[in-house]
Amino acid sequence: MYAISPTHRKSVHAIALWCWIFRGNDADYRELEGWPTDVVETFISRAEANYSSHIMCLLERRWQPMDSTQISLPVDELPKKWYNIAPDLPEPLPPPKEPETGPSRLEFLKSTMIGECLKQESSSQRWIQIPEAIRSLYVQAGRPRPLYRARRLERSLGLKKVRLYYKREDLSPTGSHKVNTALVQAFLAAKEGKRELVTETGAGQWGSALSYAAKLMDLNCIVFWVRAVYRWKTDRRTFMKLLGATVHASPSQETKVGRQLVREDANHQGSLGIAVSEGLEYADEHSGSVYCLGSVLNHVLIHQSIIGLETIEQFKLVDDDPDLVVGCFGGGSNFGGLALPFAGEVLKGKRECEFLAAQSEAAPNLVRGEYRYDFGDVVGHTPLLKMFTLGHQAEMMPIRADGLRYHAAAPLVSALRHHGLVEAVAYPADERVIFEAARLFFQTEGWLVAPESAYAVRAGVDEALKTEKAGDSKAILMNISGHGFLDLEAYKEKLNIE
């Protein structure tokens, strides 16, 4: 006889279907109890064969009405695999190259980076299993994260035909999406017997995320932080130190390249490219240390695909689909994390969707960069990667969204841009319209976003207004890559708040 187990998914399908078809939704589910098991099993398999996943969501009562504001995925539906778009690209991704002179950079990376991450870097596997231990770290860090419909923002913009959604990567222990790869890198480094993680940081979000992940894995963490930002983000510095990290303003006295730059200019403001060079040199010279990167590389975008994979499932729950995906863009990890799972389906002809990267005129790598081989750091410790680049020694003016100041764009996103799948826009470096969009978002939706994420909000709002004016209907999805609780100095300055 069939016995109902409330946690058994198939039972829930069958029971809900039974109630829906035969009895109306108020029927007593327990009526199936005691039926011959083979009859119920046949019923279940017919139901599964005949109903789309959306109807199954409805029948399981997971379906959330179109007017929901918060669209949540149950914890047990956290994706089990990451997505790697490399095998689905229109052409193979151009491989990393050795420069013509100097030592082998590929060998250098082998000795300074995490072995498993390097394997993922050149993987042609489309789906990569997420180890259970990492899934539980993700849950500990608040995954799955909700998707929101921006109803109050829509109302304040007078939108009638355009729907705005945002994914909540700000709801993370350290305040951004960076935790999605930090946890993986710390876990894998510990598994490979390393004792120390070394990294660069621009905005401080990546440094915070890695400090947090290192502490969970009982590893040391050394952060080289772009000096200009290290100076003004004093609270974020405290945050990293609270997590036990050692934080150096870069350029620093810790490395040859740092000392040289400080000799040339005692007040050097630093850059992300310099901080990467310092971190690589430091990791190379300290045994047991590995270098961890927070953006750009393929393995980082693979880990970040968790964002888009969750979001695809969340849209099914409200029976909607984005027509445009918008993310801010520094090196490409939050944008790629959200966009690439959708882009993979576009490439396979399974959906139609456009993609827009929001950048600053201070570092418009996708907008004004050239698609060519370049180094990932100032000194040239890394191999050459084919990417949209402004040149690895390009000088970039300071902005408050420091996390967007990187000279080059992730090779995976660069390849998609090269094939015409990704559009990009660059906003003026005075950032006035960016912070105004962030204020509007705060005053309507109630969430204070990171300066970087404010670029996605600005671009999402601009696109929404343009579409509405043209009389078209569209769903626009924005990524809120981080919160702005530790960025109030920037808000004060840019919005003239006393």
Ligand SMILES: Cc1ncc(COP(=O)(O)O)c(C=O)c1O
């Ligand atoms: C909140 C936030 N969003 C976005 C970025 C940009 O990086 P990426 O393009 O890799 O997502 C950063 C970088 O520090 C950040 O802190």
